[in-house]
Amino acid sequence: MTRETLNAADLIELFERWKELFADQRDVLIALDGKVGDSDLGITMSKAFAAASEAVAAEGASAGLGKLLRTAGAIMARTAPSTMGTLTATGFLRASKAVDGMEVLDTAAMAAFWRAYRDGVAERGKAKLGDKTLLDVLDPIATTLEDAAQNGLALPEALNRAADAADAALEATKAMLAQHGKAAAFQQKTIGLQDAGATVGVMLIRHMATFASGQGI
Amino acid sequence: MTRETLNAADLIELFERWKELFADQRDVLIALDGKVGDSDLGITMSKAFAAASEAVAAEGASAGLGKLLRTAGAIMARTAPSTMGTLTATGFLRASKAVDGMEVLDTAAMAAFWRAYRDGVAERGKAKLGDKTLLDVLDPIATTLEDAAQNGLALPEALNRAADAADAALEATKAMLAQHGKAAAFQQKTIGLQDAGATVGVMLIRHMATFASGQGI
Amino acid sequence: MKKFLNDPGSFVDEMLEGIYKAHPAVTHVGDDLRCLVTAKVKSGKVGLATGGGSGHLPTFLGFVGDGMLDGAAVGGVFQSPSAEQMLDVTKHIDQGAGVLYIYGNYSGDIINFDMAAELADLEGITVRQVVGNDDVASSIVGEEHKRRGVAGIFFLYKAAGAAAAEGLPLDEVTRLADKARQRTRTMGVALSSCVVPEIGHATFSIGEDEMEIGMGIHGEPGISRKTLAPADAVVDEMMERIFAETDYQAGDEVAVLVNGLGGTPLEELYILFRRVSQLLEARSVTAKHVWIGEFATSMEMAGASISLLHLDAELERLIAAPADTPFFQHIAG
Amino acid sequence: MKKFLNDPGSFVDEMLEGIYKAHPAVTHVGDDLRCLVTAKVKSGKVGLATGGGSGHLPTFLGFVGDGMLDGAAVGGVFQSPSAEQMLDVTKHIDQGAGVLYIYGNYSGDIINFDMAAELADLEGITVRQVVGNDDVASSIVGEEHKRRGVAGIFFLYKAAGAAAAEGLPLDEVTRLADKARQRTRTMGVALSSCVVPEIGHATFSIGEDEMEIGMGIHGEPGISRKTLAPADAVVDEMMERIFAETDYQAGDEVAVLVNGLGGTPLEELYILFRRVSQLLEARSVTAKHVWIGEFATSMEMAGASISLLHLDAELERLIAAPADTPFFQHIAG
Numbered sequence A, B: 001m002t003r004e005t006l007n008a009a010d011l012i013e014l015f016e017r018w019k020e021l022f023a024d025q026r027d028v029l030i031a032l033d034g035k036v037g038d039s040d041l042g043i044t045m046s047k048a049f050a051a052a053s054e055a056v057a058a059e060g061a062s063a064g065l066g067k068l069l070r071t072a073g074a075i076m077a078r079t080a081p082s083t084m085g086t087l088t089a090t091g092f093l094r095a096s097k098a099v100d101g102m103e104v105l106d107t108a109a110m111a112a113f114w115r116a117y118r119d120g121v122a123e124r125g126k127a128k129l130g131d132k133t134l135l136d137v138l139d140p141i142a143t144t145l146e147d148a149a150q151n152g153l154a155l156p157e158a159l160n161r162a163a164d165a166a167d168a169a170l171e172a173t174k175a176m177l178a179q180h181g182k183a184a185a186f187q188q189k190t191i192g193l194q195d196a197g198a199t200v201g202v203m204l205i206r207h208m209a210t211f212a213s214g215q216g217i
Numbered sequence C, D: 001m002k003k004f005l006n007d008p009g010s011f012v013d014e015m016l017e018g019i020y021k022a023h024p025a026v027t028h029v030g031d032d033l034r035c036l037v038t039a040k041v042k043s044g045k046v047g048l049a050t051g052g053g054s055g056h057l058p059t060f061l062g063f064v065g066d067g068m069l070d071g072a073a074v075g076g077v078f079q080s081p082s083a084e085q086m087l088d089v090t091k092h093i094d095q096g097a098g099v100l101y102i103y104g105n106y107s108g109d110i111i112n113f114d115m116a117a118e119l120a121d122l123e124g125i126t127v128r129q130v131v132g133n134d135d136v137a138s139s140i141v142g143e144e145h146k147r148r149g150v151a152g153i154f155f156l157y158k159a160a161g162a163a164a165a166e167g168l169p170l171d172e173v174t175r176l177a178d179k180a181r182q183r184t185r186t187m188g189v190a191l192s193s194c195v196v197p198e199i200g201h202a203t204f205s206i207g208e209d210e211m212e213i214g215m216g217i218h219g220e221p222g223i224s225r226k227t228l229a230p231a232d233a234v235v236d237e238m239m240e241r242i243f244a245e246t247d248y249q250a251g252d253e254v255a256v257l258v259n260g261l262g263g264t265p266l267e268e269l270y271i272l273f274r275r276v277s278q279l280l281e282a283r284s285v286t287a288k289h290v291w292i293g294e295f296a297t298s299m300e301m302a303g304a305s306i307s308l309l310h311l312d313a314e315l316e317r318l319i320a321a322p323a324d325t326p327f328f329q330h331i332a333g
């Protein structure tokens, strides 16, 4: 089933899918973070989304999009306060504010969602573009969605484009030198490797796109 | 060259041989003590005899048998104060007293030497016969030499018999249950194993016998 | 993984239960075991808080007590506590004189402490931050702001703790903590990996005859991996890097911390200190205060670090002051 | 072998050089670094001496200081010091009030301490001996005289040290040390081997998933080797053996020592203590004094031991008394 908009019930289902995603990808992310980090990314992401999914499901669709996203962000901040955990929590909390009061997310609302998410991460993490972080994929996600909204693209198509842009941006992180977090210590060794946090960003948007496109995941 | 008696110069040479013996047997004794002990026996014995050999050589034959044995015992007590180190030191110190003033060791003197050695070890260690210790080979060494002296046997022959008796006694320790030292903790596991300290006793007397018999060692 | 534990998921909380049972001088905020505070908050005093991942005992929470810290929020093994937990500790210990956060320079911790400081500010609590960055190996001179905080943070706790105990105001306590930070340098070396309980296998692998100079306390890479050298040569290499960026003059005094990373016997730490002491003597620098033992560990990692604090009169006074915490006692004298 | 050392043969003496550099409160008799004594012998006081092999830091020499011991003779790693060295320490610390030897029940040590006591007697020094035998695993009830002395000897030092500091006479100090001995029980468990520097390889081998309950601090065999169980089950098994031969009544008080063998992180010791504390509470026995950390180690061995001292009024007073030594500080109150 293609979803032209996402409502609160969809969001709850999406969190359930994200939860499954990060449970599946736990070891992949552990291994990836292990290369130039501390191997915890798979653990924190699976915990964060398990807790968020449970919390939004318990709250139910009647709470509305804004409240559900706030709940998800708040519980993530508590359950998984690693760099990525807190940045992801910040992202959802800011997105919550951006879409507060809306009944459904169409392309324009989704652009506002990811713009707020991106800016929250940028503000909290103080990274610059090109620093080889999550921000390097969030930025093209936000701008691609803003373009898509301006061009009147439907949500599934818009999200697919954003995910493609994120893929390309993730690929581009390989050439970058890590400037933040534990990876920064590895200096030159980070060149050639894709950034772990950016990988999580791609997983999030790709899964959202697949979900909106109604493809089996 | 067969030696019917041992003089002070011989003793110095014998200590040199003992030193080589325990340097050679270092790893064997480490392994043996390692089975039901703390693996240090090879280290302490090689150290003890290296120090003793050096000290008696430095002192020279003119010091006389008693003084040389006292020097050997004293330096061993200082260099290798493990159970076997101190017992061996005690043995030599007591033997020193027993042969003090003698110019050479014949069979009777050698019997007195090992009687004193045996009694010193018994007194200091407070072990009983059959407790699976060094004492179990020292006892037949002393009694065999005393018999040999009464029967007028020459020193090489007497020492060979004492060494044979020690061999048999060592074999007999296999059936015993260790009562002292670290081996005691191994209880039933000590059955079937020859005692490490008794093995040192056999090495000492066998080497002495070979030395007196003039066989190449 | 060979550890005394019941369940990797409850590792930290069961450890904390043990700590509260063993040390009645510390307690927790509400029901959250991970928000540890002194049982006797001293009225009017500047509050000192720290925090960071578990797995580094006695860092972080072990230094909460008289003459040291007032509270610590701890996370999972090598995981930051949450901003909310830090805020809870902050609110509990604040006596109106403000709170100083002293913690290590790790992105997860910074992000959460920053968030906590913002939240505390909204509640009317003045918060200052000093971020320990003593690990020489983790960035070059000129990029000190990128350096990790490791065992040397102990000196920051000690200096700030004594300053707060003297009744100094927040700005002064902050100045002194920051001065200690600027004058502290650490170099570490690892011989074996740690194992994070929830991961279950070694964080990194290292050859039977290898060491890594400069490795971080979570297994972050160091400067060079090579064949294990004699202890004196290892110390020489570590101290050379510290000497290269400090300006000790003959007659100066330092405080020395030789820290075990968790799996290294005390005997070996003393062998390392012996050489440290020789090198200081060769420069006519006095090791005025010396601590040798485990201060900031990395679970069962074998290895050690050497931290030096370049003393001056006021820092010396603070380092010499008495302290009494569950994991660290210092009897002045 | 992966250790910080320069040469296996100089391991002990270089460690000692480090100790003297770090701790000016202790010194050595004449030129022999292995005869360690307090720098300020207290006139008129009963002297307390201990000794044994190196490789167990902070045992033995780490407890020489105020409120604890006056001297310690140490040997090579896991090797007794010589009778002569013990005699030298004895002569140095004797103040005419006599000297009490407190050491562990090992044949090498006994033989040498006995010899030293004989020699001291010849010099007119009264010597008493109390031989620690707290290791429950090392012999059955009824054969306690065969048991090894392990970490629980710390309680003997503490009790005797406080008694001597109070100015009690030799017989009384001996009685109290012996009472502490009779009321102390220890159980240990090992997860990995130690490596003696001069031997260079592991003393014993143990599977990746195995533990040995009751193993001694030199790697002596324990009671059973089995698959590593959850921490609580390990503690239950250890405590059961201690409970089986003690008669704690509801309302009684104990002192508890959870000791790391060298390679085990502090976190895990607290997880073990958590369970100890639950078991004591279930019997309404109070853990009046608790120490958790490294007290008697076996180089880098991973493992732990649990020691309990059954307190009574006079032992409680002595255990509670202040102490200040290089490796152990206790602030009373």
Ligand SMILES: Nc1ncnc2c1ncn2[C@@H]1O[C@H](COP(=O)(O)OP(=O)(O)O)[C@@H](O)[C@H]1O
Binding pocket: A033, A037, A038, A040, A041, A044, A082, A083, A084, A085, A087, A121, A124, A125, A126, A127, A132, A133, A134, A135, A180, A181, A182, A183, A195, A196, A197, A198, C107, C108
């Ligand atoms: N300052 C920052 N701003 C944005 N993203 C960051 C920053 N620092 C690190 N990251 C991202 O976080 C990822 C690592 O996340 P995580 O494993 O949670 O870190 P840690 O374990 O160090 O807390 C990196 O791959 C990077 O994408």
Ligand SMILES: Nc1ncnc2c1ncn2[C@@H]1O[C@H](COP(=O)(O)OP(=O)(O)O)[C@@H](O)[C@H]1O
Binding pocket: B033, B037, B038, B040, B041, B044, B082, B083, B084, B085, B087, B121, B124, B125, B126, B127, B132, B133, B134, B135, B180, B181, B182, B183, B195, B196, B197, B198, D107, D108
């Ligand atoms: N009380 C004793 N009397 C005589 N011999 C003993 C006694 N205790 C132990 N031994 C001997 O000492 C040997 C072990 O010596 P050693 O390795 O030096 O002991 P440790 O390492 O325990 O000090 C044993 O094999 C035994 O023969």
Ligand SMILES: [Mg+2]
Binding pocket: A033, A037, A038, A039, A040, A041, A082, A182
């Ligand atoms: Mg990570």
Ligand SMILES: [Mg+2]
Binding pocket: B033, B037, B038, B039, B040, B041, B082, B182
């Ligand atoms: Mg032995």
Ligand SMILES: [Mg+2]
Binding pocket: A038, A040, A082, A083, C078, C079, C080, C108
């Ligand atoms: Mg992390």
Ligand SMILES: [Mg+2]
Binding pocket: B038, B040, B082, B083, D078, D079, D108
């Ligand atoms: Mg031995």
